[in-house]
Amino acid sequence: MGLENIIAEALPEVLTTRLDSLINWARKSSLWPATFGLACCAIEMMNATSSRNDLARFGAEVFRASPRQADVMIVSGRVSRKMAPVLRRIYDQMPEPKWVISMGACATSGGVFDNYAIVQGVDKIVPVDVYIPGCPPRPEMLIHAVMMLQDKVGNESVRDRKDIPAEEAFEAVPPGTLPSGSPKGQAEPMERPYAHASKHERRRSS
């Protein structure tokens, strides 16, 4: 990461296009996902990696358990409120360059579950690059999404993604996501007691 940036800073603009295409080719051909299977879409993700629909052909060879070794986080499944800070923390632990694929209706927008417990779309927590609809999406749709992400990666520039130094990364952490002893652990105080139902409650249900 550092080396690519150093070279990119040092070279003039016209030469970095060659560097970009080389580096992007390397990055997109070996997008290693982090294991972030949450619910039913995780089973379809497992189906996408098994022998019938083989995701490894497209470079997503190994699903790394440690987020430090992963490139893309495929959020597959519904994200509950208890899981949301964990999701954010895993995303923060991934080093740049990193991408997020939001797989399934629940990760994209809350899906069938428009209620107190589910975050209505994982893009409220992490920035998402590719959204996949479906409940659950077929494994072929996940492969198509990985290919779309590869196209997106191919159009990026090396200058876009830098490793952020530690202080900046710490400042960027949203409040309430680190353990409660630390200064970023206290969420901004919300008005309590909860006197008003949330604004989107006015819509009729079902």
Add this chain to the structure above:
Amino acid sequence: MSNEAQPGADMPVEIVPEQVATPSPPVAALQCEHPDWIVQVIHAFGETTIVVPREHIVAACTFMKNSPELEFNFLADLSAVDRGPEEEPRFEVNYHLFSTTKLHRVRLKVLLHDDDAHVTTVTGVWRTANWHERETYDLMGIIFDGHPDLRRILMPEDSEGHPLRKDFPLRGYEPYSLT
């Protein structure tokens, strides 16, 4: 079906006419040993429900488990129902018992009022009640006295309110968003 009654009415023991000759074994056993434990008996949809007063529930469960002709050694489910903030009594706690040897089922029901939603734990009778009671406390707000570890199990530890109550809105109070 005519042999249905609304639970919660303070009526004496009700026996269905066509089953007078053979009341179901749990009802019969309870009636001869401890008739003061029964508030009401309901036979509906092929199931037997016995409404038990709150102070006798542990004794009734112990009796059901240890009595040789009943042997209800398996607590299949323990859950609560919120009838709504205007109803009195507001909460019901249902104990679904099953016997692995005699293969029969019965449901015990305890009725609780809103301002006094306490009931003694049955963790001493069946240890599986531990997590069921934690879940009932978490989602409904019913306190189980004597429970070894009564804390939230499904919702985050610092959440407020009990989601399955009828006065908790479906979409909660605040959407979760970091943006």
Add this chain to the structure above:
Amino acid sequence: MSVSTTNLPPQFEIVDRPLDTQMTISMGPQHPSTHGVLRLELVLDGEMVVKTTPDIGYLHTGMEKLFEYKKYQQGIVITDRMDYLNPLGNNLAYVMAVEKLLALEIPERAQTIRVLMCELQRIASHLVWLGTHALDIGAMTVFFYCFREREKILNLIEAASGGRLTPSYFRIGGLMMDLPPGFERRVKQFTDDFSAAVDEFDSLLTGNRIFQKRTQNVGRISAEDAIDWGLSGPSLRGSGVKLDLRRASPYTGYENYDFEVPIEYDGDVWARYKVRMREMRESHKIVIQALSRLRPGSVKADAPKVVLPDREAMKTHMDALIHHFLIVAEGFDVPAGEVYQAIEASKGELGVYVKSEGGPKPARVHFRGPSFVNLSALPLMAEGAMVADIVAIIGSLDIVLGEIDR
């Protein structure tokens, strides 16, 4: 040697005290072997587990509250997402509970197809269990073989209902629609090859000394403890209790099928493995029997106010159109009362408690998920185990977090 504390981030602090022999670590919620978002707080003495506390709720979806806001037939879709490895089983339990309240008679063909699909789903669920359990223990080949077989079953379920993982195939009063033409031939193709596949899994794992050493004498639970902690399904049958709800209180015509209920007596991970392997073969037998019992007939009960009419009738007859409109737009009224319906899902006793106060929406629906109860026995099973054994025990309990957290 002192460390300058001025440039450490504020959440770290240097503490000077002697080292503990015990450490508390958190296994999960993002972990490759916990089969979902489960967090285990392990108190470890070296590699030995002193105490383990499961922390669940990371997938809590508030499904039980959603049911109260949806009509009865809309709730079927939600049940798919609970135990997402056995969605047809969840559908069946919920649908049967409502049918009990409505006192509907289900036709013979619908019952046979229900048995057929449920047993296919049980095989699919056990294949995922086997694949992931073996993968956690280290046998990666089995994972791919199991998912290859599972693809065949998912194709069958998709042919019948349109959904691979969330079929919602059963309806209150019967099925969504009849089986497609050629379905029996495709099921027969699957059943012809399946016992060779199970023999293949056996040859990979059952005689494998590494697998045996990892699973024998690990995670023992006695029969009395199992019943006291509410275990059910293969986890209970691995401890020697012969209880299968398909035999104890038969439903959907299971009394007409000839199958054995496998039990083992050791109560460890190895015993549960053997029980589930034999269950796959027994389910295979039931599928073959169900195929031979299929007779032409209707797949929906005769209850025009509850069951949607056929599309042809709806397009040509006025009363069918009106019934269709009313059922979809307003729902049907279910008599007041409460029922508890338990079925033998692939994980154990799946119980549904439905309370109705009249009206088209339920007043309360509660699901007794077998994995919820099975997981509560984990601290007991994990006494004296090592961290690697915890992985094997979780795999043998076959938990699905969707069902635990609902």
